[in-house]
Amino acid sequence: MIDCLNNYIGVRSLEPYTDPDSGYYINDLQGITTQQLEDISDDADHYEVRLAWDDIYVRASRLLESDIKNALMKYFKRYSYISNGITGQLTEKETLTQSNTYNGVRFNLGYQSKNLVLNISSVDIYLNADADFSLYIYDLNTGKRIEEIAYSGVIGLNTLRINKNYAIHRYSDLLVCYNATEVSVLKMSEYKPLGFTNMVEVATTTDILSANVSGANTGLSVTFNLECSVSNFVCQRIDSFKDAFLYKLGVEFCNERIYSDRINRYTLMDREEAEKLRIELHDQYKLLIDAALKDLKIEESDECFECNRAINYKMMLP
Numbered sequence: 001m002i003d004c005l006n007n008y009i010g011v012r013s014l015e016p017y018t019d020p021d022s023g024y025y026i027n028d029l030q031g032i033t034t035q036q037l038e039d040i041s042d043d044a045d046h047y048e049v050r051l052a053w054d055d056i057y058v059r060a061s062r063l064l065e066s067d068i069k070n071a072l073m074k075y076f077k078r079y080s081y082i083s084n085g086i087t088g089q090l091t092e093k094e095t096l097t098q099s100n101t102y103n104g105v106r107f108n109l110g111y112q113s114k115n116l117v118l119n120i121s122s123v124d125i126y127l128n129a130d131a132d133f134s135l136y137i138y139d140l141n142t143g144k145r146i147e148e149i150a151y152s153g154v155i156g157l158n159t160l161r162i163n164k165n166y167a168i169h170r171y172s173d174l175l176v177c178y179n180a181t182e183v184s185v186l187k188m189s190e191y192k193p194l195g196f197t198n199m200v201e202v203a204t205t206t207d208i209l210s211a212n213v214s215g216a217n218t219g220l221s222v223t224f225n226l227e228c229s230v231s232n233f234v235c236q237r238i239d240s241f242k243d244a245f246l247y248k249l250g251v252e253f254c255n256e257r258i259y260s261d262r263i264n265r266y267t268l269m270d271r272e273e274a275e276k277l278r279i280e281l282h283d284q285y286k287l288l289i290d291a292a293l294k295d296l297k298i299e300e301s302d303e304c305f306e307c308n309r310a311i312n313y314k315m316m317l318p
Helices: 044-071 229-236 236-258 271-294
Strands: 075-078 081-086 103-107 116-128 131-139 144-153 156-168 174-179 199-202 220-227 306-307
Touching: 044 075, 044 229, 044 236, 044 271, 075 144, 103 220, 116 131, 116 174, 174 199, 174 220, 220 306, 229 236, 236 271
Parallel strands: none
Antiparallel strands: 075 306, 081 220, 103 174, 103 199, 116 156, 116 220, 131 144, 131 174
16 A cells, blocks of 8 residues: 555545645546535535545555556566565574563664565464463654554464564664563574564663664564565655546546445436546546656666666767
């Protein structure tokens, strides 16, 4: 999901969508005749219209990302997975001493491409006894706890699914950890698959920041992937894509009119008009996507997006 598209385009007179970041509204598209929709108040009995718009918006955002990925192939080489790995393995039965610390694995990714995303797939932890506990994910740049996931663990090896993504341009230094007072665990032997992971701890009585982290054994092993993401690529250039996104919303608005009855009684557009307009909007949308990409330039050193354009050579006569 392209995160900077949240609240980027709105709907006139339909709360809470009346103050979009771009200043663009779906109602501004020629042919989207939504006077009745614009006249809807914020009464509870009109809530299904807002639900319909939420679905349209999510669907258009998802499809825009997919379309950009496909369109990028014309201009750039794009690599999906950069790497995957696991930070440790259970190799011996050594119980770690419980302590007043957050104990786990640090991902220090500040020198990686800003177009990468870290996917934390799962963690393994070996419990010496059944225990209810939480896994935490901290931003070590700010000290903010960004995830708290509760688990009911059982004695033995537990594999806990996380499956969450973190854009490196936003979260370049992360700690995946547990409170070492809550559980008795066996030590994981450390792997360093790419050099940016470390087994660490930080006292529970201090700020959870990179300056307060120190090396330590841990009972946690993290399975992860580094993937290329179009989200940051688009968000750095969001003005170039706002017209395309507006037209994509128009296409999905027409689809909602054609295939659903949730907004039918609020729009003056009939099904035949919607089908015709959808074709016109989609044709314009494809042109806008191509126009947004063809003049973009990417740094040669970027490991996710490498120029794939044909090079023309011309003979210059003296």
